[in-house]
Amino acid sequence: MTELQYMSTRGNAQPVTVSGAIAGGLAPDGGLYLPARLPVVEAHALDGLTSLPDIARVALGGFFEGDRLQPLLGEIVEAALDLQAPTTPVEASPDPLHVLELFHGPTAAFKDFGARFLAESLERLEAGGPRLTILVATSGDTGGAVAAAFYRRPWARVVILYPRGLVSPRQEQQLTCWGENVTSLRIQGTFDDCQRLVKEAFVDASLSSRHRLSSANSINIGRLLPQMVYYIASSLEVERRTRLPASYIIPAGNLGNAFAAVWARALGFPIGRIVLAHNSNRTVPDYLQTGVWQPRASIATLASAMDVGNPSNMERLRALYPTVDEMRGQLAADSVDDAAIRRRIVEDYAEFGRIWCPHTATAAEVYRRLPAADRRDRPWVLAATAHPAKFPEVVEPLIGGTVEVPSSLARLLQLPRRFQDLPPTLTALSAALE
Numbered sequence: 200m201t202e203l204q205y206m207s208t209r210g211n212a213q214p215v216t217v218s219g220a221i222a223g224g225l226a227p228d229g230g231l232y233l234p235a236r237l238p239v240v241e242a243h244a245l246d247g248l249t250s251l252p253d254i255a256r257v258a259l260g261g262f263f264e265g266d267r268l269q270p271l272l273g274e275i276v277e278a279a280l281d282l283q284a285p286t287t288p289v290e291a292s293p294d295p296l297h298v299l300e301l302f303h304g305p306t307a308a309f310k311d312f313g314a315r316f317l318a319e320s321l322e323r324l325e326a327g328g329p330r331l332t333i334l335v336a337t338s339g340d341t342g343g344a345v346a347a348a349f350y351r352r353p354w355a356r357v358v359i360l361y362p363r364g365l366v367s368p369r370q371e372q373q374l375t376c377w378g379e380n381v382t383s384l385r386i387q388g389t390f391d392d393c394q395r396l397v398k399e400a401f402v403d404a405s406l407s408s409r410h411r412l413s414s415a416n417s418i419n420i421g422r423l424l425p426q427m428v429y430y431i432a433s434s435l436e437v438e439r440r441t442r443l444p445a446s447y448i449i450p451a452g453n454l455g456n457a458f459a460a461v462w463a464r465a466l467g468f469p470i471g472r473i474v475l476a477h478n479s480n481r482t483v484p485d486y487l488q489t490g491v492w493q494p495r496a497s498i499a500t501l502a503s504a505m506d507v508g509n510p511s512n513m514e515r516l517r518a519l520y521p522t523v524d525e526m527r528g529q530l531a532a533d534s535v536d537d538a539a540i541r542r543r544i545v546e547d548y549a550e551f552g553r554i555w556c557p558h559t560a561t562a563a564e565v566y567r568r569l570p571a572a573d574r575r576d577r578p579w580v581l582a583a584t585a586h587p588a589k590f591p592e593v594v595e596p597l598i599g600g601t602v603e604v605p606s607s608l609a610r611l612l613q614l615p616r617r618f619q620d621l622p623p624t625l626t627a628l629s630a631a632l633e
């Protein structure tokens with residue numbers, strides 16, 4: 200069988216198979232890995248399958264062709280994707296509106312799917328070898344999901360860097376409740392400082408001679424692949440229910456989740472339109488409008504996990520759709536400010552009885568801005584990327600009540616916090632890594 204090669208978006212790195220791309224994260228030339236071709240998935244091969252692991256085994260098989268992880272894909276997805284991701288109709292809506300609930304994992308955000316798949320894949324590549332130090336700069340949800348996924352795996356150490364005072368109290372709890380092989384560093388700086396420190400650590404010769412450093416952010420293809428699976432499952436379910444392709448509105452930051460939806464559609468699954476909902480960080484909506492790609496510094500919003508001014512996965516999207524017109528043929532995007540996020544949480548709770556997290560509220564707002572005929576004529580699905588119980592400070596005053604906490608989250612909220620305070624310097628980080 201021929202093997203599927205993964206190439207760097209920048210074209211100056213040796214091709215690798217999927218395990219090389221997963222273990223490497225970033226390609227050595229600084230680009231992002233993409234497969235040389237999109238595998239063919241026979242739609243009928245999924246007939247009758249509904250669980251995420253079953254769908255994943257078939258739909259992801261081609262991506263692992265010729266790789267040493269291929270025979271292990273079944274057990275990887277069995278362990279990683281044993282999560283619920285239901286697409287539920289919004290009963291109170293007069294139009295065919297649905298919600299893809301991506302918040303039923305251990306840390307109540309969609310990042311759990313990618314982090315768990317990455318951990319199970321790396322387990323099968325790294326266990327028994329020298330210990331891997333996984334550096335994670337986080338603005339909120341990634342760090343918790345990665346910590347939960349790698350906790351108590353002796354071949355890995357997770358080091359989380361998060362900005363002091365800039366994550367929600369419950370997010371901070373999820374970043375600091377672990378101990379054992381997870382170290383939490385509270386950085387006196389911004390998220391950009393945390394990211395800069397991680398980059399500096401990677402290029403520092405003395406650090407990389409003493410530690411095997413790796414990263415787990417959404418540039419890793421091992422986080423994108425499993426995210427396709429819930430779009431495939433969801434689109435097939437909506438098609439069964441409505442006989443029409445599902446259109447998705449996706450809260451977007453680094454575009455990892457959105458990229459997975461675009462890929463699922465490219466594989467041939469019944470997905471109609473894909474619309475990105477950004478917060479006030481407008482880089483992508485502005486690009487689609489003006490054709491000028493202009494990354495900028497991020498600004499802080501209520502949907503903080505989407506506070507990204509230079510979305511990393513745009514490099515993958517632009518590799519696939521190089522001109523702005525090609526990109527416009529694939530995606531639309533809109534921007535939602537904090538006032539509109541608040542208003543949407545209030546109004547949709549009153550009208551639908553649904554409680555959105557601030558990120559999901561951007562998608563709900565973009566939905567409301569669609570022409571009425573559009574909302575009536577095709578089934579729309581909002582990707583609900585986090586549970587509202589992660590953001591009670593924002594959500595509870597708006598709905599005038601408390602949000603029930605899912606049991607997995609409640610358990611984490613009771614654990615003691617452990618963290619180290621650190622200035623935003625490489626010297627301090629180096630000392631903390633010893």
Ligand SMILES: *Cc1c(COP(=O)(O)O)cnc(C)c1O
Pocket residue numbers: 308309310340341417450451452453454455456457504505558559584585
């Ligand atoms: C990370 C995150 C996003 C943004 O996802 P990307 O893949 O970075 O675009 C949206 N919502 C929540 C809750 C997140 O944690």
